[in-house]
Every structure is written in C-alpha cells, then in structure tokens.
Amino acid sequence: MISESKQLKINFTSENLFRIVASNYNRFTEYENYYSTEDTKNWYSEWDFKNYNPNIYSHGFHQYPAKFIPQLARKILRVFTDENSVVLDNFSGSGTTLIECLLLNRKKVIGIELNPFACFMAKVKTTPIEPNKLREYFLEIAYNYADKNIVYDEQVFYNINFWFKKETITQLSKLKSMILKIEDENIKNFFLLSLSEVIRRVSLTNHSGFKLCRDKNKITEDFNPNVLEEFRKVSSRNINLMSQFFDKVKNSKTEIKIIEGDSRIKQEIEDNSIDFILTSPPYGDSRTTVAYGQFSRLSWQWINNNNKIYSLDEELLGGKNNVDFNNEIIEYSPILKEQLEEIKTKCTKRAKDVLSFYIDLYKTLKNAHDYLKSDKYFVLVTGNRTVKNVFLRTDIIISELSATLGFKTEKILYRNIINKRMPAKNSPTNEKGVLCDTILKENIIFLRKL
Numbered sequence: 001m002i003s004e005s006k007q008l009k010i011n012f013t014s015e016n017l018f019r020i021v022a023s024n025y026n027r028f029t030e031y032e033n034y035y036s037t038e039d040t041k042n043w044y045s046e047w048d049f050k051n052y053n054p055n056i057y058s059h060g061f062h063q064y065p066a067k068f069i070p071q072l073a074r075k076i077l078r079v080f081t082d083e084n085s086v087v088l089d090n091f092s093g094s095g096t097t098l099i100e101c102l103l104l105n106r107k108k109v110i111g112i113e114l115n116p117f118a119c120f121m122a123k124v125k126t127t128p129i130e131p132n133k134l135r136e137y138f139l140e141i142a143y144n145y146a147d148k149n150i151v152y153d154e155q156v157f158y159n160i161n162f163w164f165k166k167e168t169i170t171q172l173s174k175l176k177s178m179i180l181k182i183e184d185e186n187i188k189n190f191f192l193l194s195l196s197e198v199i200r201r202v203s204l205t206n207h208s209g210f211k212l213c214r215d216k217n218k219i220t221e222d223f224n225p226n227v228l229e230e231f232r233k234v235s236s237r238n239i240n241l242m243s244q245f246f247d248k249v250k251n252s253k254t255e256i257k258i259i260e261g262d263s264r265i266k267q268e269i270e271d272n273s274i275d276f277i278l279t280s281p282p283y284g285d286s287r288t289t290v291a292y293g294q295f296s297r298l299s300w301q302w303i304n305n306n307n308k309i310y311s312l313d314e315e316l317l318g319g320k321n322n323v324d325f326n327n328e329i330i331e332y333s334p335i336l337k338e339q340l341e342e343i344k345t346k347c348t349k350r351a352k353d354v355l356s357f358y359i360d361l362y363k364t365l366k367n368a369h370d371y372l373k374s375d376k377y378f379v380l381v382t383g384n385r386t387v388k389n390v391f392l393r394t395d396i397i398i399s400e401l402s403a404t405l406g407f408k409t410e411k412i413l414y415r416n417i418i419n420k421r422m423p424a425k426n427s428p429t430n431e432k433g434v435l436c437d438t439i440l441k442e443n444i445i446f447l448r449k450l
C-alpha cells in the first residue's frame with residue numbers, strides 16, 4: 001500500500017510546471033507541422049498526443065517497441081534545451097531523441113544503446129540523404145533483381161527455415177545481395193533498413209507481441225509473399241519520409257554520437273558536460289516486459305549475420321537476477337522495500353527479478369547524474385507495471401533512488417498511452433492463461449540535479 005502523503009506528493013498539474021518553465025524559456029512560438037492551430041490551444045496540457053501521427057519524418061522508417069512519441073520528445077526538448085545544448089539519451093533505442101535534436105538543430109546529441117540493431121536503425125534514421133538519389137538506386141536494385149542470371153549468396157543462419165519459407169529465403173537473399181552491391185555506405189544502410197521491415201512482413205512470425213513466435217495462419221500454402229513488391233512498398237514510403245526529413249535537416253549542424261554500449265557502465269562522456277537528458281528506460285526486464293532482443297533478432301541476423309543478438313535480452317537492464325536482498329538500494333527506497341517484501345511472500349525468484357532491474361536502473365541513474373551539469377534537468381518516461389499482482393511504483397522508486405544521488409524530483413506527470421506499440425495483455429503472475437492489461441499510463445519524471 002502507498003501512503004496517502006506519497007500520493008499527494010505527486011499530484012501536480014502539467015500547467016504548473018510549464019508556467020514556471022515557460023517564464024524562463026520563452027519560445028513556444030514555432031509549432032511547424034507538429035502542432036496545428038487547433039492543437040496549440042491545448043499545448044500546455046497535451047501529453048497523450050492521441051490525434052498525432054508518430055510516423056512523421058524518419059521516425060516512420062521502421063517499427064521499434066515502446067518508441068517515444070516524437071511530439072512528446074519534441075515538446076520536452078523545446079522546453080528544456082536550446083541551440084547550444086548538448087543532449088543525452090542513455091536508452092536511445094531507435095533514435096527518437098536524436099532525430100528530434102537534429103530537427104531542432106541542437107548543438108550535440110549523444111545516444112547510448114546496447115542493442116546493435118537499434119543503433120543501426122538510429123544511425124540510418126539520423127542520416128539525411130538526397131531523396132532523388134534513393135529513387136535512382138531503388139530502380140537499379142529492382143532492375144538487377146529482375147535479371148535471371150544474377151549471382152547471389154543464399155542466407156544461412158540457425159533455424160532460418162523455421163522462420164521463413166524456402167522461396168522467401170531465396171527472394172530475400174537475392175535482394176540483399178543486390179543491396180550489398182551499393183558502394184555508398186549510407187545508401188546501402190538505408191535500403192538494408194527497408195529490407196529489415198520487409199523481413200518482418202514476409203517471415204512466418206506473429207506480430208501481436210514482441211516475443212518471437214510463429215503464426216499458425218502463415219504456415220499454410222497460401223502465404224506466399226512477394227518480397228520485391230513488399231520492398232517496393234516499404235522503400236517508396238521511406239523515400240517519401242526521407243524527402244520530408246531531408247528538407248528539414250539539410251542545414252542542421254547537430255553533431256550526433258551513437259554509443260553502442262551499456263548505460264550501467266561509465267561511457268566516454270565527460271562528467272558535468274551534458275545540458276539535458278531525455279530518456280525512456282525499459283519498464284522492467286526483457287523476460288517479462290518487452291523483449292527487445294527477440295524483436296530485433298531476425299532482422300539483425302539477416303543484416304549482420306551476428307549471433308550475439310541471441311543473448312541480448314539477458315544483457316539488458318534486469319537481465320540477470322543473481323542478486324541478494326542485502327543490496328543497499330533497498331534502504332534508499334522505502335516503497336521498493338515494501339513492494340519487494342510483498343512479492344517475496346509470493347515468489348522469491350520474481351522478487352529477485354524485480355530487485356535486479358532496479359539495481360541496474362540505479363547504476364544508470366548514477367552515471368546520468370555524473371554526466372549532467374548542476375541545476376540541469378533529467379527527464380525519464382517510464383511505466384509502472386504489475387508483478388505478482390503488486391503494482392510497482394517505478395515513478396516513486398525512481399524519485400526516491402535519485403534523491404540519494406542528488407536529484408530533486410520537480411514533478412511527475414502521467415500520460416495515457418494511446419499509440420505506443422505495446423502488447424495489450426501480459427501475465428502479471430506468470431501463470432499460464434492469467435492475463436491483465438499492460439501498462440496503460442506512463443510517468444514523465446522531471447528530475448533536477450542539485
């Protein structure tokens with residue numbers, strides 16, 4: 001149970017924060033095509049972004065689980081940063097914060113991300129390319145693909161025949177070989193990312209969740225996808241998105257650095273050098289929340305032939321649960337202590353899973369604190385999830401843990417998740433058949449380094 005005073009403590013309104021911040025940052029005048037005139041009326045209180053298209057610019061190139069709504073990232077970046085800001089996203093995923101910094105022409109943005117496929121995606125999505133060049137290359141790929149005598153390497157990796165039909169493997173292999181002939185690295189990567197989206201469409205997988213599983217309905221003779229046709233659709237959509245993106249960022253001077261690394265470990269970022277951090281850590285460990293590794297596995301095997309992606313989910317936050325209950329962070333957060341006790345009475349192993357996640361998260365908070373300049377803000381978008389029927393207050397746990405590091409929680413806002421891609425149901429007890437709604441609200445936590 002959470003005491004009433006704790007609940008009251010977080011009962012702010014969004015208007016209050018933005019009144020305070022707006023008095024310091026007086027630049028709410030540009031809305032571009034993110035905000036129509038109608039929208040601006042609600043700008044101060046709008047956090048759900050129900051009627052907004054998240055797939056604008058390069059944001060729409062490829063799916064990724066639990067992506068930021070670009071409009072949400074943009075709104076926060078507008079408030080807390082300016083053209084001279086150095087921004088960090090220490091769980092940068094598919095690169096939403098990076099793209100938004102580029103669109104806003106911020107001085108520098110750094111992303112830290114452990115998933116190599118997500119880093120690849122972020123790189124492609126932040127590399128503007130002249131769209132007409134892409135159109136020419138697309139025609140060349142399609143022309144070469146039609147050649148009956150083309151020489152190509154048939155793709156092989158463990159269990160490939162389980163996930164793809166034989167004919168699909170042949171078509172994908174041909175297409176990949178044609179893309180690999182492109183010498184320009186950026187153009188090649190652009191089409192490899194389009195190929196990845198095609199791989200998802202033509203595989204035998206079921207896309208209702210983020211765990212890899214086969215779709216029974218596709219293992220029939222009727223499922224015979226046309227790879228080139230799918231590639232045409234995805235490439236044409238992505239080239240149009242690139243066209244909008246290219247126009248906006250061709251003069252942008254933003255320096256972008258993507259570190260493929262672990263946020264728990266200190267990276268090559270100087271202490272006290274960052275003006276603002278915006279991030280969205282995982283909501284829990286990959287086993288029981290979003291399996292980023294499983295989501296990325298087939299794409300990365302096709303693009304990179306790298307089997308290391310198999311163990312990725314264990315490497316992510318909370319992936320290893322060999323922890324003991326004497327860990328110091330339990331004393332830093334009374335809510336965590338109380339909630340862990342409750343879960344422990346039901347299942348010690350699950351309590352360890354939960355503790356392991358928060359121990360890892362604490363390490364990342366500590367590093368973020370070191371990187372950030374004093375008096376600057378750190379904004380986290382997270383979700384409270386249910387484990388063994390205990391509704392874990394990640395919002396308050398973060399607030400309590402970060403206080404011990406020298407952060408002050410200025411505010412916590414709550415938003416409804418309308419269009420984030422998440423499975424609609426999960427299993428809070430891990431019992432077969434017992435499902436409940438997954439996280440339907442997100443917390444936006446505003447911390448300030450004292």
Ligand SMILES: C[S@@+](CC[C@H](N)C(=O)[O-])C[C@H]1O[C@@H](n2cnc3c(N)ncnc32)[C@H](O)[C@@H]1O
Pocket residue numbers: 064065066067068090091092093094095096097112113114115118261262263264279280281282283292315316317
């Ligand atoms: C909620 S997603 C971030 C999505 C991102 N905001 C976007 O718009 O695409 C969380 C990300 O954290 C990454 N991650 C998990 N553990 C990590 C760690 N220890 N170090 C760096 N990244 C990690 C996951 O791979 C995942 O991409």
